[in-house]
Amino acid sequence: MADQHAQTGENSRLTEIPAIRWEEPPEGPVLVLLDQTRLPAEEVELVCTDASALVEAIRSLAVRGAPLLGIAGAYGVALAAARGFDVEDAAAALAGARPTAVNLAVGVRRAHAAYRAELGKGGDDRQAAEAALAAARRLHREDAEASARMAELGLALLDELVPGGGHRILTHCNTGSLVSGGEGTAFAVALAAHRAGRLRRLWVDETRPLLQGARLTAYEAARSGMAYTLLTDNAAGSLFAAGEVDAVLIGADRIAADGSVANKVGSYPLAVLARYHHVPFIVVAPVTTVDPDTPDGAAIEVEERPGFEVTEITSPQVTMAGAGGGIPVAPLGTQAYNPAFDVTPPELVTAIVTEKGAVSPVTAEALAELCDRSRQV
Numbered sequence: 192m193a194d195q196h197a198q199t200g201e202n203s204r205l206t207e208i209p210a211i212r213w214e215e216p217p218e219g220p221v222l223v224l225l226d227q228t229r230l231p232a233e234e235v236e237l238v239c240t241d242a243s244a245l246v247e248a249i250r251s252l253a254v255r256g257a258p259l260l261g262i263a264g265a266y267g268v269a270l271a272a273a274r275g276f277d278v279e280d281a282a283a284a285l286a287g288a289r290p291t292a293v294n295l296a297v298g299v300r301r302a303h304a305a306y307r308a309e310l311g312k313g314g315d316d317r318q319a320a321e322a323a324l325a326a327a328r329r330l331h332r333e334d335a336e337a338s339a340r341m342a343e344l345g346l347a348l349l350d351e352l353v354p355g356g357g358h359r360i361l362t363h364c365n366t367g368s369l370v371s372g373g374e375g376t377a378f379a380v381a382l383a384a385h386r387a388g389r390l391r392r393l394w395v396d397e398t399r400p401l402l403q404g405a406r407l408t409a410y411e412a413a414r415s416g417m418a419y420t421l422l423t424d425n426a427a428g429s430l431f432a433a434g435e436v437d438a439v440l441i442g443a444d445r446i447a448a449d450g451s452v453a454n455k456v457g458s459y460p461l462a463v464l465a466r467y468h469h470v471p472f473i474v475v476a477p478v479t480t481v482d483p484d485t486p487d488g489a490a491i492e493v494e495e496r497p498g499f500e501v502t503e504i505t506s507p508q509v510t511m512a513g514a515g516g517g518i519p520v521a522p523l524g525t526q527a528y529n530p531a532f533d534v535t536p537p538e539l540v541t542a543i544v545t546e547k548g549a550v551s552p553v554t555a556e557a558l559a560e561l562c563d564r565s566r567q568v
């Protein structure tokens with residue numbers, strides 16, 4: 192399967208390449224990803240024939256965002272099983288590819304458990320591989336359903352917290368269909384507001400250093416016909432001060448049992464700003480992002496990314512020059528602090544919206560009850 196380039200140009204509609212899909216050509220099953228490192232300039236597919244290619248795609252952020260990482264992890268186990276690789280090794284490598292988004296480990300665990308259960312029942316390798324694939328497909332479907340429900344609940348909450356419609360929403364990183372089996376988490380809420388005619392503006396943080404906001408959220412907002420404006424991350428303060436933000440909507444990579452929220456670095460400063468300016472700070476995430484085994488924010492492992500992502504502008508579209516392959520923007524040898532995520536304490540979060548309901552105020556008890564309820568249905 193060769194690289195597929197979409198048409199671009201002012202009037203052309205962009206193609207509808209899904210973020211992830213399973214295919215079974217005669218040469219054997221493959222997992223096809225939309226390479227997110229190449230967006231928005233080109234829509235290029237990345238074809239993974241084994242789990243190690245998928246691990247690399249996860250590390251390079253070709254595939255990214257918490258819910259999609261879960262789906263990818265599950266398909267990765269199915270791929271290893273279907274192609275006769277060592278499933279135990281593949282599952283361990285996939286689960287450890289990135290540490291913060293708990294969905295990745297959850298997705299891997301689900302497909303791996305289905306695989307093992309089938310073997311435990313006396314099934315052969317082929318049946319076990321089919322069971323892993325069925326588990327991955329189920330997770331993919333459930334995530335799409337969760338996404339639709341979060342959009343509904345999130346919009347209802349937004350209307351309640353910010354009466355009068357005409358919402359001006361600030362978002363950070365990328366949380367739309369590129370990270371989901373459906374239309375995403377926080378972005379899906381903004382999209383629902385747009386469709387209902389109640390989105391005045393989506394403020395899109397560019398999201399340094401890898402520009403998930405500028406490259407991906409702006410791409411999704413443009414495709415959806417939303418009124419959106421891109422800003423540098425550090426312009427958010429003056430936007431709040433000018434009274435231009437009605438609500439902040441973000442996703443999450445992991446929510447600890449106490450309600451601490453790990454999300455893309457830069458989320459915590461937004462929460463502080465939102466509190467100072469009396470603006471609701473709303474987190475939208477499926478229940479699979481809530482991790483009862485992580486007691487609090489301090490227990491969340493925050494991924495440290497390579498320094499060159501900060502000291503260089505890296506993108507396949509720029510001339511290759513620096514040690515990381517990008518254009519240097521700092522003197523050679525400069526050290527960089529580059530955590531991929533930060534942690535917002537629960538007291539700064541107005542509400543957490545999941546597909547099973549919203550929690551506000553955010554307390555350990557309310558979250559535990561929500562998780563219990565979701566296990567019962």
Ligand code: MRU
Nearest residue numbers: 255256257364366376442443455
């Ligand atoms: O490093 P990334 O691009 O994988 O980070 C993604 C985020 O931080 C998203 O905001 C988060 O996964 C929520 S996506 C619904």
